[in-house]
Amino acid sequence: MGSSGLSNGQQRLGITEPISLGGPTEYDVIKTRELEKYLQDAGLYESQEEAVGREEVLGRLDQIVKIWVKTISRAKGLNEQLVLEANAKIFTFGSYRLGVHGPGADIDTLCVGPTHASRDKDFFGELHKMLSEMPEVTELHPVRDAHVPVMKFKFSGISIDLLYAKLSLWVIPEDLDISQDSILQNTDEQTVRSLNGCRVTDQILRLVPNIQSFRTTLRCMRLWAKLRGVYSNVSGFLGGINWALLVARICQLYPNALPNMLVSRFFRVYTQWRWPNPVMLCAIEEGSLGLQVWDPRRNPKDRFHLMPIITPAYPCMNSSYNVSSSTLRIMSEEFQRGSEICEAMEANNADWDTLFEPYPFFEAYKNYLQIEISAENADDLRNWKGWVESRLRQLTLKIERHTYNMLQCHPHPGDFSDSSRPFHCCYFMGLQRKQGVPVNEGEQFDIRLTVEEFKQNVNSYSSWKPGMDIHVCHIKRRNIPNFVFPGGIRPSRPPKVTWDSKRGSELKVSGHPQVDKSYEGKAVLNGIDDQRKRKRVDDNLDNNLRNAKCFASVPPSGSEVHDNSPPFSIASSCSMNYDNTDANRLGELKSDKSVRDRQHCIRNSEHPGVIPPQNGVANGAERCTTQIKSVSAAAAADTSTSKEAEKLAIEKIMSGPYDDHQTFPEEPDELEDDIEYRNQVKDCGGNMGSSIVESSITKSAAEVEPFISKKDASPSTDLLINGGLEELEPVELGAPISSLTSADMPQRKPLIRLNFTSLGKAAEKSS
Template sequence: MATVGFSNRNTGQRLGITEPISLGGPTEYDVIKTRELEKYLADAELYESQEEAVIREEVLGRLDQIVKIWVKTTSRAKGLNEQLVQEANAKIFTSGSYRLGVHGPGADIDTLCVGPRHATREEDFFGELQRMLAEMPEVTELHPVPDAYVPVMKFKFNGVSIDLLYAKLSLWVIPEDLDISQDSILQNADEQTVRSLNGCRVTDQILRLVPNIQSFRTTLRCMRFWAKRRGVYSNVAGFLGGINWALLVARICQLYPNALPNMLVSRFFRVYTQWRWPNPVLLCAIEEGSLGLPVWDPRRNPKDRFHLMPIITPAYPCMNSSYNVSSSTLRIMTDEFQRANEICEAMEMNKADWNTLFEPYPFFDSYKNYLQIDITAENADDLMNWKGWVESRLRQLILKIERHTYNMLQCHPHPRDYSDKSRPFHCCYFMGLQRKQGVPVNEGEQFDIRLTVEEFKHSVGLYSLWKPGMEITVTHIKRKNVPNFAFPGGVRPSRPKIAGESKRNPEQKVSGSFEVDKPCETKTVMDTTENERKRKRENGDLGANFGNTRSSPAAPSSSGVPLESFPSVSSDTMSAVGDERNASGETRKRVKNYGHDSTNSFQKNSLQNGELDRHVIFTSPIRPSSTATAASNSSKEAEKLAIEKIMSGPYNAHQVFPEEPDELVDEFYKNQVIIVGGNNNTDGSFMESSTAKGAVSQTMTSTEKGVGPNISMNQPWGMDELEPAELMPPSSRGNTSTSTPQRKPLIRLNFTSLAKNNG
């Protein structure tokens, strides 16, 4: 575990594209709070043991020996003379969290094998080297993915997980002292090699561009842990992965070069709460380079203008590492930054502690409606491949649902998967659903996403390695129907019942209906009585704890955050989405009461009769001095001005458009009309289990049948966490049926007026 220290490499040379915001050094308060943070991270078991560290080093050394033997064997097999065979060499480099020094126990090691020009990727790396590894008893779970965007070989070596990439250089001999940070290393390299090299080059450049590596590592450990606890750590789900968080933290270290981790964490949230996306985060100036490789520049590259949260890599060719961020995930992360910033400010006044900051996000208690996506396969290997492919397509489902409902229906993907142990070879994903906040509902307004879901299943069915048994099911469930296997230990937390909550106020009832294919109507009641509000407050629905509600991306304010909900419906139908308001028509506000001091200046909008949030306990004994507090308050305005100055860079005119044509626009979707009514089948089912063989609705034209969405695979150069590695471009299977399938009932949303409650 790192220890607190004052030494840093900042000798007056500016690191970054702007001047630092502050050159101030740590106070005694910062030293104490940093030690608290380090102890908290150690107690959370984020540091590996010395024994595990030794094992990792031994594994890497053994792997380096193996690739050296492999390249000599390959050179001899290709007929090279004995001198060239003896000179043939290959080297192992590390990247990602291991190279940055922030990996935890059991973490994967991202590795790169660099080989000579005559050792090919297809025949030699995924041929001879794969065969050698498969024959070794210490190698298990070998899983090559040659068709991935960044080709990778996954396996375990003596129990240590390895992700091995390959870079073929235009050199006959790889020198032992090879420096891959030089741009000349990319000369005549193929695209897969450039992507594979970029992970190592970026991590090395990050370490060169931070003023204090020790403080950077501790802060990054903290931010990675925080992001995982708050459910915003996942590149493939549209949030941020390891390299993205590293770049964001590195920029804060540049802006506060003499700060300790306690201050860096606080300033991280302060800066990015005020950051005006899509202004890019840059560690250094973007250089054009001499090799002609494309670099990120929205002024010249139209596709770069669609990026919502650009975080630019510092190594040539500089690219956006956060390409997957969508408007939904940006809104969620912005809200989390706001929540954390408020907590950090409360910590400065001794009204919160580290436990409050790292409180897990209650995903299954935050929405009333969810989409459940179940996938199954015949065996473990098929499930691994199928899972990686489906996971890589879930972001497309989110983008299409929101686009086809004009952003009225918002999706919150859960960044992890679950498994029902009672079902063999099963995996499950969840998405929270809510109506867009602050938008009035019109009587009878409907948004039909049935074609959207069917097209998603069809595009998933175009998987080039599809096998019988690979199935996918999409189901709408209410919060009370979330399966038990989604909760820790398989036990659903109890929700206390409040006396009198079953009583209804006839004047507060709002009926909602949902059209199904049967000639019937499902009636529901939305209760907004005082007892219901009290129950929801105590159960966590109102966000009485920090951050249990999400704010709008346009206004990441701490107030005016309504709780979104659907009227209840049966599990085989999709229901309407509505704002939940109090009896006077006012939306509930975010709680800004951070402690038990009833005289503090924070609002208590959601608490009645001065009742304080009993779910949050503060134990920190540390109080900053009054002088430090005054200095902190006086510096906030100066910091705000400094951040505004940073925003005035060359890319501040970067315009973001409301859609991403390379992923969403094709002839079918450009002409699709969202259906409001129509005759359908009458079996009443919501979503049948599909074998994902490309079932397409009969509403498609004959020329569209069997053709999936035209989804571009243009991604930024490979990072250490371009998960999943199973990502492959879709290609039609020979056995994919293009005939018109039996028509299935799809999902239809009916927005019902809430005028009686909205006032």
């Protein structure tokens, strides 16, 4: 790929050669300074005073665990010499260790102790007791049964998550190196998982070419992901470690780039990425300890993973197993949006504010599920929230499976509280019908049984207490409670003009192939052509989840904020399997985008080290408009060649041993045993929770049929709004569902029915 020799003796990092060795241009330097100032103004950097406070807390915590291990060593009858030598050590990992934490962020810490210091009796027993007696420790909350057991608390106001790893050593040396694989010898699974956080974090820092550029880029992507609503591992999106791994891989592919270019290439690469091809910072090592590593060729459960992002430390595992087809679709749309904005920034048609526009979640859909939970007190609510949050992803999976992926869910990653109601909070999911599929008159999706099964699963919580309640209902956009909005005030509509709304406005240019001159470089299609492309995008995504040989091609999300606008889609520039019609359309799109390519080609200093282009890849430059006369056609051709070369490089990167692994046609209810409270399901009448899961997976088409049916002729259930556009219909509680009950299942209350009626019928009713 054109990097046979790295400059200045630079070592190649990663499993492939870089895509480009190009250094920064003046434009990159200027835009990187702008980005750093933007992040500073956004309050992402802690003060020096807070940094010193964190160091003091970590030092104090290290002293406490050293006292603790000596105390339990003496209590266990060890001789005085061993008591004197007894030691424990504190390590950090996560955002704090990576150097990208912000003000008020918690510190992920690991206590490493000797073989005679047990997890249950000593760590969660004696150490918990010591901490509970200290006045500076507050909100102490042990989670023993978590996938990775953790003790949560605040120390002098600083949030701490403390894990424990028991090594097979009698004495923990002060200079212990936990990066060595031998440290895992004779340890239990919980210790391996606990150590993994530190080992992965340290390995990431070793595998990036420039730590400072990595940190700035990661801060940028974390902020972007939070503002766009795709930062949450438990909701099925990506968490901190996932974003760190994705950014680190881009740093490896562009080792001499500054953050401005790294952000742009982040979106460009992952827009073209063929999931479920894995993202890896290094080769997967089998190791000598026999621990299982991620390998879909040998491990059937790994074939369910839709967006594998592999940790670089042994045992290498997929860090993103929570991602579902719905959240992958949403993130892919956001990557596409980010890529378009970065190109617009190069043409001076957008800025950093545009990229960081918050996602208008409560304007994006007309219909939502509201999941409301409550408890008797703050402690109960904290435990109840943790359990419910770990289950919400299953509701998304079940809804989409039971409606054959025709009803799509968009979970909001956060919760909302009504200040007037103590010990109460709500979660929301946006709902929409799959785009590009014709709506049959009277078609409805009935998810009442699905919601009821979800509630039964949640109510099987082994630590359930009176007052722990959950209620699920459908609400329309106009009925969104005010407490979800900043200050409790519902914003006036329409909202301010944003990148998303401008794109949606372009789509409303019905039957007109062009748009405003300032956006002439965008590929704006007429309504019919856009519908075909949107359908093809959805179909492509469905196929990609089953076949790794297809490129993921999904529409951007912005146009969803408009009631009448279908998602705007562009055929993916990375698609390699298209027919002649697709090729012609793709050529037209490349022609429209060539204006932006002309602006981008100013940055041609990145060309050294890029893989050689194929002949004819720059022909799109000949069809450019003459709007930008200051840039020559030859320069535009160079940029087109560079992009095509990058595309080929990305394709080569993904042609590895895992390229052909297939995903199963259905996702399991449990993609991984990942929930924090996995052992806290009580026995409900012969393990009802597991029986529900099994029945969901093995259900035949005939058994699932009630979920997709023709609506009866009863006019009382024909509620339509906005001229018969897609609406979800709430159903009165109490009506029986005879077709959904069985002898061994209690009668279920109707909860939600989803209704799609033709425009003609709606118009009749409105008249």
